[in-house]
Amino acid sequence: MTFRPVLVLLPMALSGMAASTAVCAAEMTRAEIGAARARIEQTYQAKVRECNQRFVVTGCLEDARDERIRQLRPLDHAEHQVNAEERQRRSAAARERVQQNEREAAKDEARRKTESVREAAQPASAPTVPGARTPRANPELHQRREAKLDAEAKAEAAKRREAAAERRQKALDRQRKAGEQQLRSAGKAASAASAPVGKNTKPPAAHLPTPSASDIRALPKP
Numbered sequence: 001m002t003f004r005p006v007l008v009l010l011p012m013a014l015s016g017m018a019a020s021t022a023v024c025a026a027e028m029t030r031a032e033i034g035a036a037r038a039r040i041e042q043t044y045q046a047k048v049r050e051c052n053q054r055f056v057v058t059g060c061l062e063d064a065r066d067e068r069i070r071q072l073r074p075l076d077h078a079e080h081q082v083n084a085e086e087r088q089r090r091s092a093a094a095r096e097r098v099q100q101n102e103r104e105a106a107k108d109e110a111r112r113k114t115e116s117v118r119e120a121a122q123p124a125s126a127p128t129v130p131g132a133r134t135p136r137a138n139p140e141l142h143q144r145r146e147a148k149l150d151a152e153a154k155a156e157a158a159k160r161r162e163a164a165a166e167r168r169q170k171a172l173d174r175q176r177k178a179g180e181q182q183l184r185s186a187g188k189a190a191s192a193a194s195a196p197v198g199k200n201t202k203p204p205a206a207h208l209p210t211p212s213a214s215d216i217r218a219l220p221k222p
Contacts, residue, residue, distance in 0.1 A: 028075075028078050028082075029082065030079070030082050033075050033078055033079050033082065036075055037072065037075055040068060040071045040072060040075075041068075043068075044064055044065075044067075044068040047060075047064040047067075048061060048064060051064060
């Protein structure tokens, strides 16, 4: 039978593929690792179909699975290396960002200190009057503008004074009306207390004299 030579040659061929995979896996990228895994799985499925067509199936399948594991092992190692390199790159990038922020903060602090020293070294200038305006090249236009602004300010101040006077007058009017209302209420109460008895009011009943004993005896008997 020709099955035995084929079973002997199959592990040898797969071992050669595993050796070449182990050599190349150290320099593979993540995409290349994924493609190699797909090829190994495709080859493994083909071997399984081939083994199922043979007389001795169990040994052939075991050899195919073992070879698949041997081929995937260097890919797993390469993937671990790729992950470690990516973590190192991310850590390095994070450290670089932190250092860059620290350098920028140090530059800002040095610039602020320099500006503070420069301002302290400059002589103190005369304080500027709030609202003072620098004359323009056209004095007449500047005077008209100043006069207009002053007139507007005076008009606004007059409006505020009028509004305040109006509010005060309204308050006084309210107080006066309240006082008048109180006086009217007090007058009505006093009038009601001193008013004479009206037509509908009955005078109090007269006090009857108490009858004496002789008056009682003089009464007719029934």
